[in-house]
Amino acid sequence: MGRGRAKAKQTKVARALKYAGPETDFERLQRELATSKGELPEGGAYADEDDDVDGDEDDEALDDPYAKYYEGDDEEEQQHSA
Numbered sequence: 001m002g003r004g005r006a007k008a009k010q011t012k013v014a015r016a017l018k019y020a021g022p023e024t025d026f027e028r029l030q031r032e033l034a035t036s037k038g039e040l041p042e043g044g045a046y047a048d049e050d051d052d053v054d055g056d057e058d059d060e061a062l063d064d065p066y067a068k069y070y071e072g073d074d075e076e077e078q079q080h081s082a
Contacts, residue, residue, distance in 0.1 A: 011036075 019029050 015029070015032070019025070
């Protein structure tokens with residue numbers, strides 16, 4: 001059995017164990033199945049209000065806690081090649 005078939009079977013068994021009970025939440029199961037098919041759930045879980053639509057990447061550097069330790073690869077390459 002290939003990896004894809006094995007994973008599909010594991011997913012099927014996991015869902016059966018997760019939702020086979022007296023308190024089955026069918027709405028949650030429906031949302032899970034919809035997202036696994038690539039459909040967006042209600043509310044657009046993939047939409048992010050803070051998406052950077054103008055292309056500025058400077059904000060990402062401010063959010064990176066390790067940015068202050070970064071000196072840049074270009075400087076190191078110039079020193080080694082000289």
